[in-house]
Amino acid sequence: MTGEKSVTQKTRCSELEALIQQCDGDNPDPELVEQVEQHLEICPVCHEAEDQLTRAVVAYRSVTPAEPSASFEEALVDRLCHKRDPEEPR
Amino acid sequence: MEKPWDIDLQVYDDESELLHGLRQRERMACTCLLKYYAPRLLRLAGQLMGDADEAEDVLQEAFIRACDRIDSFRGESGLGTWLHRIVINTALMRLRARKSVTTDDIEGVIADGPESNWQSVSSGARDPGQQVLGAELFDRMSAAIERLPESLRIAFVLRDIEGMSTHDAAATLGISESALKVRLHRARLALRKDLAGYVDAAPPKGTGSQ
Numbered sequence: 565m566t567g568e569k570s571v572t573q574k575t576r577c578s579e580l581e582a583l584i585q586q587c588d589g590d591n592p593d594p595e596l597v598e599q600v601e602q603h604l605e606i607c608p609v610c611h612e613a614e615d616q617l618t619r620a621v622v623a624y625r626s627v628t629p630a631e632p633s634a635s636f637e638e639a640l641v642d643r644l645c646h647k648r649d650p651e652e653p654r
Numbered sequence: 655m656e657k658p659w660d661i662d663l664q665v666y667d668d669e670s671e672l673l674h675g676l677r678q679r680e681r682m683a684c685t686c687l688l689k690y691y692a693p694r695l696l697r698l699a700g701q702l703m704g705d706a707d708e709a710e711d712v713l714q715e716a717f718i719r720a721c722d723r724i725d726s727f728r729g730e731s732g733l734g735t736w737l738h739r740i741v742i743n744t745a746l747m748r749l750r751a752r753k754s755v756t757t758d759d760i761e762g763v764i765a766d767g768p769e770s771n772w773q774s775v776s777s778g779a780r781d782p783g784q785q786v787l788g789a790e791l792f793d794r795m796s797a798a799i800e801r802l803p804e805s806l807r808i809a810f811v812l813r814d815i816e817g818m819s820t821h822d823a824a825a826t827l828g829i830s831e832s833a834l835k836v837r838l839h840r841a842r843l844a845l846r847k848d849l850a851g852y853v854d855a856a857p858p859k860g861t862g863s864q
Contacts, residue, residue, distance in 0.1 A: 584839055584843060591833065614846075620849065629693040629694050631692070631693045641681065641688060644721045645684050
């Protein structure tokens with residue numbers, strides 16, 4: 565069955581979880597990876613969940629990052645201005 | 655109060671002038687480089703390392719390394735792309751030195767959902783852009799990314815946050831594209847579980863400020 569939809573957790577898909585569990589993390593079978601990707605395309609639960617996650621990631625990426633602390637920046641600028649002596653160990 | 659590093663970032667007309675200043679180790683050039691690139695690179699370092707203090711160490715090491723090698727920068731990619739690469743490589747070197755990146759710690763996350771005692775790297779000062787996303791979702795996203803096992807977090811940050819291609823992200827990590835995809839799918843699955851009930855609050859695509 566594709567995309568079993570739970571009432572309490574509509575983002576969970578037991579079929580996807582089972583497929584991913586079968587994949588060897590370091591040396592996965594490309595055919596199994598292809599099955600995972602095909603599942604993501606056809607499963608309505610996964611499709612919706614992936615779409616929601618993608619929207620969240622897009623929004624997350626749009627947030628302007630906070631600046632480093634002033635003391636950190638000043639100390640680092642001081643170090644960057646100091647030209648490295650070629651004899652100095654890296 | 656005016657800060658000594660409050661500067662006009664337009665003092666250099668283009669990247670080549672900035673590069674010339676950096677090669678001369680001009681203070682203004684070094685300051686401009688930091689002001690322009692450090693915020694984004696610090697966030698990248700934090701996402702990769704999962705630790706705010708280590709993120710600052712990575713950023714410092716990466717900028718020092720970049721300035722030491724600025725004479726060899728040929729401009730084949732943009733300065734920003736080059737700096738991103740140096741930060742990624744510096745972070746990966748530190749992570750590899752800390753411990754080898756394995757998949758040993760992944761299975762529990764998939765099966766049980768992550769447990770967290772992380773302090774969010776990104777939970778500090780907020781800017782107006784964060785209001786677009788909503789503070790709660792931003793903090794939950796940050797924390798959820800940090801909770802991912804290291805190998806999954808790095809794959810997710812490189813591919814989905816940094817927008818690297820599968821080929822480039824796999825090459826950066828020295829793994830096959832299939833292995834990268836598995837890590838990415840595991841990361842996304844873990845995030846789906848971790849963020850269940852919250853991602854609905856994310857605004858539609860294309861509403862970001864970038």
